Amino acid sequence: MDDEEMNTENLEAIRRDFQALSRLRNGKPPVYLDNACTTLVPKQVIEAMNEYYTEYPAGGEGRSQHWFSEEVSSRIEGVEGSRGRIARFINAASEKEIVFTSNTTHAINIVALGYPFKPGDVVLLGDKEHNSNLIPWLRLQRKGVIKVDQIESNEEGVYDLGDLERKLTGGRVRLISMGFTSNLTGYTIHAKEIVKVAHDHGVHVLLDGAQTVPHRAVDVRDIDADFLAFEIFGTNLRHHGIAPRHEPRRRPVIGIGEIEPGAQP
Ligand SMILES: Cc1ncc(COP(=O)(O)O)c(C=O)c1O
Numbered sequence: 001m002d003d004e005e006m007n008t009e010n011l012e013a014i015r016r017d018f019q020a021l022s023r024l025r026n027g028k029p030p031v032y033l034d035n036a037c038t039t040l041v042p043k044q045v046i047e048a049m050n051e052y053y054t055e056y057p058a059g060g061e062g063r064s065q066h067w068f069s070e071e072v073s074s075r076i077e078g079v080e081g082s083r084g085r086i087a088r089f090i091n092a093a094s095e096k097e098i099v100f101t102s103n104t105t106h107a108i109n110i111v112a113l114g115y116p117f118k119p120g121d122v123v124l125l126g127d128k129e130h131n132s133n134l135i136p137w138l139r140l141q142r143k144g145v146i147k148v149d150q151i152e153s154n155e156e157g158v159y160d161l162g163d164l165e166r167k168l169t170g171g172r173v174r175l176i177s178m179g180f181t182s183n184l185t186g187y188t189i190h191a192k193e194i195v196k197v198a199h200d201h202g203v204h205v206l207l208d209g210a211q212t213v214p215h216r217a218v219d220v221r222d223i224d225a226d227f228l229a230f231e232i233f234g235t236n237l238r239h240h241g242i243a244p245r246h247e248p249r250r251r252p253v254i255g256i257g258e259i260e261p262g263a264q265p
Contacts, residue, residue: 017042020032020040039214055071056068056069083095090219097220104209104231108136115204121146122147123137125148125151128179128182128184128185129177132208132210133208149167151163159189159194161197164197168197175205175206176194176203176204176206177205178207180209181212186211191205195224207223207229209228213232214232
């Protein structure tokens with residue numbers, strides 16, 4: 001939304017979508033800025049979830065034959081529709097690139113546990129990673145699967161491209177996993193630049209987009225990263241939330257929803 005669209009009238013209309021913002025304390029409504037921790041959920045989303053759980057709590061799209069299931073298919077957009085919307089939202093080439101997970105942390109763990117590392121492989125991180133993009137790799141290191149290294153920051157406090165290139169030249173780095181936007185500083189890395197350097201060295205890139213995708217337009221085809229982990233609704237909806245992973249080049253580690261080719265029921 002540009003400045004012209006963001007006028008007072010629009011702002012009031014947007015605020016009305018979030019019931020919590022109409023509450024008053026000392027006669028004043030809240031100004032909510034804590035989206036980095038928990039993003040407020042619009043009432044349309046709450047109402048849709050409420051309708052689903054109270055009226056027709058079933059699997060749709062042919063998973064069951066009863067009428068609740070038929071209603072799921074006919075009344076809500078459904079999982080497949082949501083996948084398409086999310087694909088368009090991040091400009092993915094196909095909705096097949098979207099894998100639903102329970103949150104960003106889960107998505108990163110799936111990559112960490114499913115990536116075909118070989119002995120001696122190094123995973124390169126930034127030096128200000130959220131625990132979600134640190135613990136999975138440290139656990140793998142403790143098990144002896146990989147070694148973890150970090151890209152140094154320069155005097156401006158952002159990643160040092162020279163250090164990245166030096167580390168890639170060593171030939172041991174298999175994967176770079178970096179916070180796209182820092183939850184500590186708010187800095188957004190030049191992901192496209194990093195991906196280009198990484199791919200020139202045959203190295204894959206995972207971006208932790210937890211703080212990026214909800215805040216700015218992300219074009220995955222332009223950036224060309226191999227994995228993008230993110231969530232949409234914020235941590236309070238963790239157990240229902242949509243936390244897709246953009247995964248153009250690899251099959252999911254956990255098979256969900258699709259029958260594997262050749263698998264017998
Ligand atoms: C940079 C970053 N990565 C990962 C996460 C974890 O996100 P999730 O709750 O979706 O696992 C957060 C949460 O605040 C974050 O700020």
